[in-house]
């Protein structure tokens with residue numbers, strides 16, 4: 001593996017943007033991990049894959065057609081010299097750029113109805129076994145104990161360094177948010193860790209984050225999960241999110257409407273009500289989502 005996620009993802013003091021918002025603003029730039037189009041999936045998948053004693057012959061996982069998790073899996077598989085098979089949902093129309101990248105990386109994929117994901121994964125595993133291979137299935141979104149624990153580890157270091165009043169992070173499957181929540185809890189940090197939902201409503205979202213926090217060693221952690229910046233659901237946006245994205249870009253901070261823009265919109269509202277507070281924005285990536293938004 002060429003990536004070492006413990007290096008190259010800096011904490012930055014975003015002085016000018018912070019002054020604009022009236023807060024002390026810091027960012028943990030996981031979008032700058034040493035991996036192409038990096039984000040939290042690079043960190044989570046690296047943690048998932050480095051645990052192997054014998055490298056499998058094929059990685060199987062699932063996600064949306066534009067999924068950062070699926071693309072990163074295909075990319076790491078290509079680096080490792082193993083096959084990848086992706087079970088994708090969503091329509092292929094409008095996603096030619098994402099599919100072209102998966103093709104270039106040598107991934108195979110099927111695009112199925114969401115109801116058929118589990119059976120398509122089972123079928124891929126069966127075929128791999130028949131061909132004498134050793135398949136390994138990675139949970140969708142990299143939602144796994146290893147993913148949560150790697151965020152606890154890096155979270156403890158970064159939260160201690162920054163000493164923020166509150167940390168904002170985009171929350172999807174919940175492994176990143178759960179790991180960071182566990183980090184704050186175990187570190188005895190006063191920072192609140194606010195996960196801003198990119199898709200799920202509170203009931204389902206909180207349960208998944210609590211599960212991830214438990215994987216990371218904090219089964220009784222308090223979960224702060226904000227579900228009022230979803231803009232209707234995964235991949236949807238509204239004016240408030242679009243404005244947050246536009247503001248970030250004007251200050252040179254790349255954001256996207258699917259993930260980081262939702263977390264940043266919540267951060268902006270927090271800043272309005274809490275001038276001079278010390279805030280950490282945990283940047284989870286999403287540059288590809290900005291690039292392909294609208295589809296090509």
Ligand SMILES: *Cc1c(COP(=O)(O)O)cnc(C)c1O
Nearest residue numbers: 068172173174176259284285286
């Ligand atoms: C997947 C993803 C998230 C959500 O991470 P989870 O660990 O699934 O909650 C946030 N931001 C970006 C850019 C992502 O790709």
